[in-house]
Amino acid sequence: MMDNQPQLGNLDEDGYTQLDFSSRNITRPVLSKKGFYAISLRWRVIIAVTLGVLCVVILVTAAVLSTMASSSCPPSWITHENSCYLLSTPLTSWNKSRNHCLKLGSHLLKIDSSGELKFIEEQVSSQPYHSFWIGLSRHQDNGPWLWEDGSEVSPNLFQVTSTETQEKIAHNCVWIHESIFYDQLCNVSSLSICEKRLSK
Numbered sequence: 001m002m003d004n005q006p007q008l009g010n011l012d013e014d015g016y017t018q019l020d021f022s023s024r025n026i027t028r029p030v031l032s033k034k035g036f037y038a039i040s041l042r043w044r045v046i047i048a049v050t051l052g053v054l055c056v057v058i059l060v061t062a063a064v065l066s067t068m069a070s071s072s073c074p075p076s077w078i079t080h081e082n083s084c085y086l087l088s089t090p091l092t093s094w095n096k097s098r099n100h101c102l103k104l105g106s107h108l109l110k111i112d113s114s115g116e117l118k119f120i121e122e123q124v125s126s127q128p129y130h131s132f133w134i135g136l137s138r139h140q141d142n143g144p145w146l147w148e149d150g151s152e153v154s155p156n157l158f159q160v161t162s163t164e165t166q167e168k169i170a171h172n173c174v175w176i177h178e179s180i181f182y183d184q185l186c187n188v189s190s191l192s193i194c195e196k197r198l199s200k
């Protein structure tokens with residue numbers, strides 16, 4: 001009757017009864033040394049695999065988020081085909097407008113195609129009281145009009161209308177007003193159009 005109950009031992013100093021397991025055939029859950037290392041190794045593998053999978057998930061998520069972020073234009077920029085355009089720029093000279101675009105990771109507008117020209121004409125025509133600097137200038141009077149990357153304007157894309165007067169002051173920068181491109185004094189203040197490529 002008493003076999004399954006621990007033997008009541010002597011009372012300790014505080015009066016509590018001490019249980020004596022030593023004289024009974026009661027086994028305690030002690031793992032063998034081999035078993036301990038086997039379980040430990042298994043857990044190590046599980047933890048390593050879990051961490052590995054977690055790292056892959058984090059990397060894939062970061063890559064997806066990065067792609068999503070770069071495949072859309074920043075706020076206030078207008079998306080058209082593979083570019084972003086900013087028309088809300090400070091009123092300032094051609095040079096300062098150019099620097100402003102550079103600070104934003106962009107460049108003054110370069111018109112590469114008739115489709116891009118049509119889009120820009122639509123945008124600036126909605127603001128008939130403003131002119132906009134574009135990335136077209138020349139180093140000297142009667143020199144070729146060059147984009148910021150050094151290339152010339154595609155033939156038959158558009159013409160630059162001269163505004164030079166008898167004063168012979170060089171008008172070596174170009175702005176667009178409604179649908180017409182004018183040469184202009186580079187230090188006149190104007191809005192401008194910044195452009196940057198839309199990353200895919």
Ligand code: CA
Pocket residue numbers: 083109110111112116195
């Ligand atoms: Ca362009």
